[in-house]
Each structure stands twice: as structure tokens, then as C-alpha cells.
Amino acid sequence: VARWVAARLALRKGVTTRLWDPLELPFGNLQLRVREMPSVPPALEEFRQDIVNADGFVLVTPEYNFGLPGALKNLLDLFFVEWHHKPFALVGAGGISGGYRALDTLRIIVPGLVGVTIPTVLPVHRVETTFGPNGPVSDVADWEQRADRLFVQLEWYARALQRARAEGLPGAPARTG
Ligand SMILES: Cc1cc2nc3c(=O)[nH]c(=O)nc-3n(C[C@H](O)[C@H](O)[C@H](O)COP(=O)(O)O)c2cc1C
Numbered sequence: 001v002a003r004w005v006a007a008r009l010a011l012r013k014g015v016t017t018r019l020w021d022p023l024e025l026p027f028g029n030l031q032l033r034v035r036e037m038p039s040v041p042p043a044l045e046e047f048r049q050d051i052v053n054a055d056g057f058v059l060v061t062p063e064y065n066f067g068l069p070g071a072l073k074n075l076l077d078l079f080f081v082e083w084h085h086k087p088f089a090l091v092g093a094g095g096i097s098g099g100y101r102a103l104d105t106l107r108i109i110v111p112g113l114v115g116v117t118i119p120t121v122l123p124v125h126r127v128e129t130t131f132g133p134n135g136p137v138s139d140v141a142d143w144e145q146r147a148d149r150l151f152v153q154l155e156w157y158a159r160a161l162q163r164a165r166a167e168g169l170p171g172a173p174a175r176t177g
Contacts, residue, residue, distance in 0.1 A: 001093045001124050002060035004135035008147045009058065015155070018050050022071040030074045044078070051082040056089070056158035057115075058150075061102045062127075063094040068102035076113060083113040084173075085165050087157035089150050091122045093131070098123030114173045116161065120153045122146055 006019040026041050034040055034048055051057075061068050076083070088110050092099020103121050110117045130136060136143040 001091060001127060001131055004131070005058060005060055005091055005122075005147060007135075008144065009151055012148075012151055012155070015151075020047060020050070022069075022075045025075075027071065027075050027078060030077050033080065034078050035080070048079060048082060051079055054086065055162050056087045056154050057083075058089045058091060058154065059106060060091040060093065061099060061106070063092060063097060063099035063102035066101045068105050073109065076109065080113065083110075083115045085161055085169065086115055087154055087161055088115050088117045089120070089122075089154040090117060091124070091150070093124045093127040095126060095128075098125035098127075116157065118150075118153050118157050120150050122150045 002019060002021065006017050009015055010017045025043050025047065027044070034044055037044075040048070059072070061072050088106070090103045090106050092103045094100070094102070100121075100123050103123065107117050124130060130138075
């Protein structure tokens with residue numbers, strides 16, 4: 001799903017994407033945030049630079065036992081200011097629920113990173129039969145339309161927040177937790 005989403009997003013005018021898979025990165029088990037590390041592994045620094053440069057994110061997550069994978073939470077927690085005031089589009093992959101509970105959990109987590117989840121989400125139900133290695137196995141035009149609708153929303157928030165960040169930041173976020 002992530003590969004297909006990234007490829008579809010890359011087709012859009014003015015959009016540059018990069019796909020990162022926590023499986024391929026030395027994120028490990030969170031002990032130190034990146035800003036606390038005495039030396040930052042090159043792959044993490046490369047990832048950090050990508051987050052800094054990005055105007056928005058698409059998080060693609062499976063759902064396991066009603067939750068999101070620890071690897072994704074770990075990846076998010078390694079960074080903080082890098083996520084601030086940027087929009088997140090959420091894509092879920094699951095069984096009957098389409099990963100909806102993982103997506104709703106991300107709606108709680110992302111504000112903790114001072115990020116903004118956009119209202120539209122893309123749940124993929126019964127992912128093991130609806131998607132194959134190259135994307136949707138049927139109803140391709142429908143899936144493309146669903147993805148493009150998500151991207152239109154993400155781009156709107158990306159442009160709006162890019163402008164707003166350029167005008168100035170609202171100061172340190174109040175820690176209400
Ligand atoms: C242990 C386990 C628990 C799962 N729990 C859920 C769940 O709670 N909700 C859901 O929608 N799908 C659930 N699924 C389906 C997975 O989200 C789906 O199979 C997805 O493709 C898993 O991604 P993966 O192929 O990268 O492992 C579960 C699958 C496994 C293996």
C-alpha cells in the first residue's frame with residue numbers, strides 16, 4: 001500500500017516524495033530522541049533532513065490487534081520539532097476495519113508532535129485481498145480517485161501551513177499532557 005501510495009503521489013505536479021520504511025532503518029527501540037544522541041547514525045540524519053525539508057507527510061500503517069505498530073510510534077517519537085506545524089495524511093491497511101483504529105490513534109498522537117492531521121483519511125479494508133505487490137488488484141480507477149482526493153486535501157494543508165510557517169511560528173506549544 002505504501003509503495004503504491006508513494007508512486008501515485010509522485011505523479012502529482014509539483015510534488016516530490018520519498019518513501020521511508022521503518023523496517024529498513026536503524027530506528028531500534030526508543031531510548032534517546034535524535035536530538036539527545038551523542039552521534040546520530042547517518043541514516044537517521046538523512047531521515048531527519050527529509051522531515052525538515054518536507055511540507056507534509058503521509059503515514060501508511062497496518063493495524064495489529066486494534067493498534068498501530070510500535071515501530072511507527074518509535075519512529076515518530078525519535079523526532080519532535082521536525083514534525084511541528086506540518087500536515088499528516090493517514091492511510092490504514094487492515095482487515096475488516098481497514099486500520100481505522102490505528103488511524104484514530106494517530107489522530108491523538110500527531111497533535112502531541114505539534115502536527116496537524118487532515119480530516120480525510122484512506123482506510124484500506126481487507127488489504128490482503130484488495131492489494132497485491134503492484135497496488136489494488138481490482139477497481140483501480142476507484143482506488144486512484146480515493147488516493148487523489150486525499151492528496152488534494154494534503155496539498156491544500158501543505159500550502160496553507162507552508163505559508164503560515166513562513167509568516168511566523170505561534171511560539172512554544174503548551175504542554176497540556
Ligand atoms: C497479529 C495480527 C493482528 C491483526 N489485527 C488487526 C486488527 O486489529 N485490525 C485490522 O483491521 N487488521 C488486523 N490485522 C490485519 C493486518 O492489519 C493486515 O494483515 C496487514 O496487511 C498487516 O500488514 P503486514 O502485511 O505488513 O504485516 C492483523 C494481522 C495480524 C497478523
